[in-house]
Amino acid sequence: MTKPTRVVVNDKMQRGYVYYRMEPMGKNFHPDFKPQLTPKQLLELGVFGGRYMTDCAQEFPADWFDDAKLCSERHDPKLNHFGVNASQPLAVWREKGWIYHEDPRGWFQWYCRYYMGRRCDDDERQIKRWKAVKRHVAQIRKNCQRGDLQCRRRQRQALLHWAYDSRKI
Numbered sequence: 001m002t003k004p005t006r007v008v009v010n011d012k013m014q015r016g017y018v019y020y021r022m023e024p025m026g027k028n029f030h031p032d033f034k035p036q037l038t039p040k041q042l043l044e045l046g047v048f049g050g051r052y053m054t055d056c057a058q059e060f061p062a063d064w065f066d067d068a069k070l071c072s073e074r075h076d077p078k079l080n081h082f083g084v085n086a087s088q089p090l091a092v093w094r095e096k097g098w099i100y101h102e103d104p105r106g107w108f109q110w111y112c113r114y115y116m117g118r119r120c121d122d123d124e125r126q127i128k129r130w131k132a133v134k135r136h137v138a139q140i141r142k143n144c145q146r147g148d149l150q151c152r153r154r155q156r157q158a159l160l161h162w163a164y165d166s167r168k169i
Contacts, residue, residue, distance in 0.1 A: 005117070011056040013104045021117030025061075029114075033127045035163030039112045043068035047161050048087055049075035052108055060112060081167075082149070086157035100125070111163060133162040140169045 009017040026038065037045070043053070043064055050071035057065050069079040077085040093099050093106050100122040103109040110126045136155050144151030149167060156166035 007059065007116075007118075009056070009059055011059070013056075017102065019102070019113065019118050019120070022119050023117040025116055027117075030123065030127055033114075033130060035111070035130070036165040036168075037160070037163045039108070039115050040064040040068075042108070042160065042163060043070070045069070045081040045160060046079045047081070047157075048108065049077050049085065050079035051075040052105065053112070060116065080157050081160055082153040082157040084153045084157055086154045086161060098129075108161065130162055133159065133164065137164060137166070137169060140166065144169070 005021040007019050007021060009015075009019070029035075039060070040063065044067045046069035050069050051074065052070075053060075054070050054072035071079055075085075075087065077083060080086065090099075090106070099106055100110060100120075102120060102122065103113065107126060107129065110122060111130075113120075114123065114126070136159050140152050140155055140159075146169070149156065156169070159166035159169075
């Protein structure tokens with residue numbers, strides 16, 4: 001464990017939220033959590049229509065945003081790696097109870113903070129959700145020829161959102 005680093009968040013969705021990074025960046029993940037892509041790679045590939053994290057770059061390493069595909073005005077599916085919308089509105093996430101109060105932007109915010117070294121009460125639930133998404137890998141393997149990136153593009157994009165590299169299926 002490294003010396004805890006205090007982080008204070010002040011963005012459009014959180015004011016004065018404080019958390020601590022307890023682990024080195026990208027290290028000491030739960031043994032069941034093995035994402036195939038880093039947050040930086042996801043942002044570069046194009047996820048969440050580019051709308052995600054446009055106002056919170058100060059919280060994360062600047063190089064994550066060097067080649068990120070972002071659009072602060074709106075959700076633009078053309079910015080997604082597969083060029084399709086694979087997201088549900090934040091209101092749906094809230095309705096379904098998928099939002100943890102400390103991560104009002106959802107899964108990807110949790111993953112970015114986890115990657116940076118934060119550990120919290122929601123880790124176990126989010127890792128279970130991540131593992132459950134893997135069922136989509138089986139659907140692509142069953143229904144698509146290997147390497148056919150045009151097959152099930154929406155499902156492939158959704159897998160990217162969850163740090164599964166669907167380009168390799």
